[in-house]
Amino acid sequence: MANxxxxxxxxxxxxxxxxxxxxxxxxxDTFFATDSITCLRQAREHEPDLILLDxxxxxGDGFVVMERLKMNxxxxxxxxxxxxxxxxxxxxxxxxxxxxxxFLQKPVDNAELLAVIRQTLGGPAEPxxxxxxxxxxxxxxLL
Numbered sequence: 145m146a147n148x149x150x151x152x153x154x155x156x157x158x159x160x161x162x163x164x165x166x167x168x169x170x171x172x173d174t175f176f177a178t179d180s181i182t183c184l185r186q187a188r189e190h191e192p193d194l195i196l197l198d199x200x201x202x203x204g205d206g207f208v209v210m211e212r213l214k215m216n217x218x219x220x221x222x223x224x225x226x227x228x229x230x231x232x233x234x235x236x237x238x239x240x241x242x243x244x245x246x247f248l249q250k251p252v253d254n255a256e257l258l259a260v261i262r263q264t265l266g267g268p269a270e271p272x273x274x275x276x277x278x279x280x281x282x283x284x285x286l287l
Contacts, residue, residue: 147173148265151192153183153209154227155201159250163196166254172261180204184212187219194265197244199228199235210242223264227252 150167154160155178167174175190177183179202187195195213199206206226213219226239229250236247246260 147171148193149173149175149190150261151175151177151183151186151190151195153177153180153195153197153201153206155179155198159198166258167261170258178202180206180209180212183209184216184219187213187222188216191218192222194261195222195224196227196261197224199226199230199239207238207242210239210244214243225260225264227257 150172152160152163152167152174154163154176160176160178164174164176175186175192177186181203183195183197183201186192197206197209201209206228210224213222213224223245224243226244226247227250228235228247231249239247245264248257248260
């Protein structure tokens, strides 16, 4: 069975790197976009199983990206999880109203993020055991 593909739409390089490490350690294939235009192109090219979407993006708001994804028949069914530093119930309600499966506030807890991803993709919601990175210079436990 092939790994699930996740498109991470995030303009902060440190945050992207953190997502990449966590997701790959949990056997997800990842690819990235740093702005709204690249997001739409990557979604068409790779047809991801899920999109992690930041709302504050160069070249267009994350809500605009969601709207464009939902207007494209090829992309409309891809589940979207919003991971944003934006606060407020209004943003959360709008995200859900416009089709997001979840709205997570940054900084997001690793276990919570992975549980929501698993639940959205139809897998078990409980956190996976810690994955060990064996590189000698970076011996760390990661989710």
